[in-house]
Amino acid sequence: MDLSSINPILLIASLMVAATPILLAAIGEMVVEKAGVLNLGVEGMMITGAVVGFAIGVNTGSPALGFIAAALGGAAVSMLFGVLTQYLLSNQVATGLGLTLFGLGLSALIGKPYEGMKSPVLQKLDIPVLSDLPVVGPILFGHDPVVYLSLILVVLVWYGLKFSRAxxxxxxxxxxxxxxxxxxxxxxxVRLMAIAFGGACAGLGGAYISLVRVPQWVEGLTAGAGWIALAIVVFASWRPWRVLLGAYLFGGVSVLQLNLQAAGLAIPVEYLSMSPYVITIVVLVFISARGQHGAPGSLGRSFHASG
Amino acid sequence: MIRLEKRPSPSRLWTVVTPVLAVLATMIVGGLMFWAMGKDPFETIRTIFWDPLFHETFGPYSRPQLLVKAGPLILIAIGLSLGFRAGIWNIGAEGQYIMGAIVGAGVGLAFYPSESILIFPAMVIAGAFGGWAWAMIPGLLKVKFGTNEILVSLMLVYVAESWLASMAQGLLRNPDGMGFPGSRNLARDFPAASNLELISGTGMHWGVVAAFIAVIFAYVLLSRHMLGFQVRLTGEAPRAARFSGVKPARLILFCLGTSGALAGLAGLFEVAGPAGQVSIDFGSGYGFTAIIVAFLGRLHPVGILLAGLLMALTYIGGELAQLMLGLPGAAIQLFQGMLLFFLLAMDVLSNYRIRLTKPEAA
Incomplete structure (x- = not known):
């Protein structure tokens, strides 16, 4: 084993990349839950975004168009959930699960011809001078635009929820x-708009996995990232800054375990790869042991105006 | 203007009619989807729903498969339905299914090559225990700390899958397998631990028998037993349930434990029979499809029995359509997801009355 092969600066930089898909999905889901809707279909919307983004990215050669299409795709499937739960008053838990199962099937079907293809490369936002700075450069200024977009989104959501009328x-x-x-x-x-926003964010997050992080299409690509995003919203007690913290902590764990795998740690690979899920469970236990602070009052309840 | 008016209690007629309507709607939209993919919609639907049962050449081969596939689906869905009725969401049945298979097969393999008749019963108990214990994790965490059981049970699916990979390549690997991953084949090389067809040509194995017993057990429990009444009460009126002395913790542990044990059993019967061995790709998605089965069956034991058979048919028919018409396997997955959506959408008809009213004057 050679731990010195792990470079802390690269580790932090790749942590941000690993955390971005979950951050995008989680911040979107947080807005949805703030509107009182529990959408358990994050995984389904993410994987739909992943496949749509990848397909459009490959066909047009433009990752930017891929991301836009992914956001639209995620929002489109989220509207299935929206119509079912808001107009037809179906159970939100069941419908969310349905959306996940539906999204997994849909993405597998669309993605079949794209297996084994390579995605177009998303250019990094190489800021001259700044990105050449030691330590700070690669961590803060050497990323692609979507990483910054996700951070801007956190700020906007925080500001929007706290200070705007909407x-x-x-x-x-x-x-x-x-x-x-x-x-x-x-x-x-209001709820439909929140659900569409959540879907678009999840779609972006999914496309980040298929276009940047992996970058390939394989069936079941998101591998539970959507569920982890849901867990992070709970961990964050529905606060934007803590969503950011949670997503980066999780990104850190998953990058660290990959690095440890590569460094040849004496722990078998399977146990390392289950560690992010185990740690998520442990964190959830700690958070819920202190009580459910901050859950919106109408979360998960259907609204039906009577009379 | 269309207005929805809540019914005092769900309409019994619509509760029965909606699943049938949902299946029809799925066939129509699915047919359109197949048509868009360049397949003849009528031929595809016939291949999926008719040919596996009645085709001259394929029928005799696929008919037994119906019970083989329906067995685990029904077994798992019966367990899930108890929790779903009470608002306890175990969605990690896939993980419990895998753990049941690992623990059950592990107990069997420990006694290889014994010929004792006690081995299979011991494996059954171990399989149920494996699934039960895996489901107790979200159960105990929920009871002790109020942790969300949906997220924990789902996370544990990924943990179980990693565990499965580790077991198939490590502890349970076939010592005579020349280094290939995967355990000894229980069905082929270990008669005392195998779960073979009981009546040749029917597909009936012990797992199917267990599924039928579970249906009867669940029916009696829900309609005749106090615990079943408490499950129903908690789902329909949680406050009333608390006032009447239902202990939520006990109910959570019962529902999660039972569904885990049944999923574990399903995994054990699968690994000792149709699958044959603990291998990396043992997880087959039954745990997730069973969620659809439970809802399609209206969380009612008899409904689940029928829904399990129908869903098994789409599996077999889907394979047949893949073989005969080149339909992608994922199309069937999508088809099943669509079915759940239509069902949930049509639920509005059982819970609400649709009224047409004239727009009111402002």
């Missing part, structure tokens, strides 16, 4: 939909 309405709908309805807010419309 954010206030969204939180009101999520905390108590009857009261929000009585005040004249369109509960279902």
């Amino acid at each position: 954010g206030l309405i969204l939180r009101a709908v999520g905390e108590n939909h009857e009261a929000a309805h009585a005040l004249g807010y369109k509960v279902i419309r």
Whole structure:
């Protein structure tokens, strides 16, 4: 075993890359849950985004178009969930699971012809001078645009939820939909918009896996990333900054275990690759042992205006 | 204007009719999808739903497969339905299925090449225990710390899959297998541990028998037993359940434990019979498809029995369509996902009444 082969600077830089898909999906899901909707279909939307982004990226040769298509694809499948849960008042847990199973099937079908292809390369945002700085350069200034987009999104969501009128309405709908309805807010419309936003973010996250992180299409590519994003929202107690923290912690664990695998640690590979999931469970236990702080009041309940 | 009016209790008629409608709608939309893929929709639907049972050449081969595939689906779905009724969501049945197979096969392999008749019963108990123990992890964490059982049970699927890979290449690897991953073949090389067809040509093995017993057991439990009543009450009126003295912790552990044990059993019967060995790709997705089966069967034991057979048919028919018409395997997966969507969408008809009203004057 040779631990000195692990370079801490590269580790942090690759941690950010590993965390980005989960961060995107988790910040989107957080907004959805803030609106009072529990969408368990993150995994399904992510993998749909992954395959759509990859297909469009390969066919057009432009990763940017791939990402746009992935966001649209994720939003489109999220609307299936939206219509079912908001208009047809179906059970959110069951429908979310259905969306995941549906997305896995859909992506496998679309992705079949693309197996084994290589994706176009997403250029890094090489900022002159800054990215050549020692230590800080590769960590802060040597990434591709989507990494920065995900960070900007965290800031926007934090600001939007906390200070904007729209954010206030969204939180009101999520905390108590009857009261929000009585005040004249369109509960279902707000929720549908939140669900579409969550779908677009999950789609982007999925495309980041297929276009940048891996970069290839294989069936079942996301391998539970969507579920981990859901766990991170709980870990974060529905706060944007802690979503960022959670996603980067998780990215750190998964990069570290890959590095340890490569360094030839005496632990078998299988035990290292299960470690991110085990650690997620352990973290969830710690968080829930302190009680569920910050869960929106109407989370997971259907809204039906009677009368 | 269309308005939905909540029914005081779900309509019994629509509860039975909606699954049938959902299957029909899936066939229509699925047919359109097959047509878009350049296949003859009618021929494809016939190949999936009719040929496996009644085709002259394929029928005799595929009919036994119906029970082989339906057995684990029904067994797992029966367990899941208990929890789903009470609002306890075990979605990690795939992991419990894998752990049941590993533990059960491990116990059997430990006694190789004994010929004792006690080996198979011991494996059955060990398989159920493996699944039960794996499901107890989310159960105990939920009871002790309030951890979300959906996320924990799902995470444990990935842990179980890693474990399976480790076992197939390490501890349980066939010592005579020349280094190839995968355990000894229980069905072929170890008669005392094998779960073979009981009546030749039917596909009936011990797992199918267990599935039928589970259906009867669940039916009696839900309609005649206090515990079944508490399960139903907790799902329909959680507050009333608490006031009437239902202990949520006990119910959570019961529901998760039972569904885990049944999934573990399904895994054991599969590994000792149709699959034959512990191998890296043993996990087959039954644990996830069983979720669809449970909902399609309306969480009712008899419904699940029928839904399991139908879903098994789409598996076999899907393979046949893959072989005969070159239909991609993923199309069937999508088809099954679509079925769940249609079913959930049509649920609105059993829970709500649709009223047409004139727009009110402002």
